[in-house]
Amino acid sequence: MSQPEMQPEGPPREGASRGRGRRDLAGRAFPLGDWGEPADRLDALYLWTEQGALRAADWYLRDRLAKRRGARALRLGAAVGVAVSGVLPLLDLAGVWEGGAPWGCLSLLLAAVSVGCDRYFGVTAGWMRDLATAQAIHRRLEALQFDWASENAREVLGPTEGTAGDAAERCLGVLRRFNEDIGDLVRAETADWMAEFRTGPAPRATQAMVPWAAPRQEGAGHPGRFALPPRTRPNMPRQRPPDR
Numbered sequence: 001m002s003q004p005e006m007q008p009e010g011p012p013r014e015g016a017s018r019g020r021g022r023r024d025l026a027g028r029a030f031p032l033g034d035w036g037e038p039a040d041r042l043d044a045l046y047l048w049t050e051q052g053a054l055r056a057a058d059w060y061l062r063d064r065l066a067k068r069r070g071a072r073a074l075r076l077g078a079a080v081g082v083a084v085s086g087v088l089p090l091l092d093l094a095g096v097w098e099g100g101a102p103w104g105c106l107s108l109l110l111a112a113v114s115v116g117c118d119r120y121f122g123v124t125a126g127w128m129r130d131l132a133t134a135q136a137i138h139r140r141l142e143a144l145q146f147d148w149a150s151e152n153a154r155e156v157l158g159p160t161e162g163t164a165g166d167a168a169e170r171c172l173g174v175l176r177r178f179n180e181d182i183g184d185l186v187r188a189e190t191a192d193w194m195a196e197f198r199t200g201p202a203p204r205a206t207q208a209m210v211p212w213a214a215p216r217q218e219g220a221g222h223p224g225r226f227a228l229p230p231r232t233r234p235n236m237p238r239q240r241p242p243d244r
Contacts, residue, residue, distance in 0.1 A: 025055075025056060031044055031045065049144070053144075057138055060189075061131075064126075064134070074114045074117055074124075075118065078115045081108060082111045085107040085108035085111065088104035089104045122196045129192060133189045136185055137182060140185075148174065
């Protein structure tokens with residue numbers, strides 16, 4: 001078997017993005033197969049990697065839709081509340097609407113509640129975070145596609161380097177680094193989401209389940225607190241013996 005036969009088919013298939021479910025992000029079974037046909041095997045692994053990245057990007061893009069609507073509604077409510085709270089006292093002062101000033105205070109309170117809900121529930125922050133993560137996944141997917149095409153061109157057009165096994169190992173290394181990069185993006189976004197709802201140190205159960213949580217150092221003293229010296233037995237002053 002010649003070395004160019006080790007390379008998968010270059011461009012991704014048109015149906016690579018089909019079959020993407022609308023389920024939550026979860027682990028996927030690694031596709032098993034026979035390495036008797038290395039080109040087909042590498043092609044299947046590339047399509048599996050590409051579909052996983054597209055599914056992750058679509059999940060974040062779908063998740064941002066509800067957050068975008070909620071963020072816009074809360075911000076619009078805050079803007080309208082501030083505007084109404086400024087107009088109603090003027091109408092009351094001009095005599096157009098007597099007793100409108102108290103309603104202006106209520107409108108200002110509703111605007112403050114809208115801003116507080118946006119910050120407390122992290123609606124706008126989650127919208128921006130989902131959008132940034134989806135764009136980062138798309139950028140890395142484009143880089144993978146160009147790297148994969150570069151590997152194909154180098155092995156087909158030459159000069160060839162190493163054996164057919166070395167070529168397959170390089171292709172597998174490209175796919176592995178890409179999957180690890182996507183996993184780091186998802187973990188970083190999840191850690192940011194957890195940090196919004198965590199006011200103190202994470203509990204032990206959370207740290208045991210989350211591998212990227214920093215371990216808590218036990219026995220560390222609080223900053224600015226001086227350690228007390230160990231207690232020792234006080235030395236009694238020697239007394240003069242009584243005279244006989």
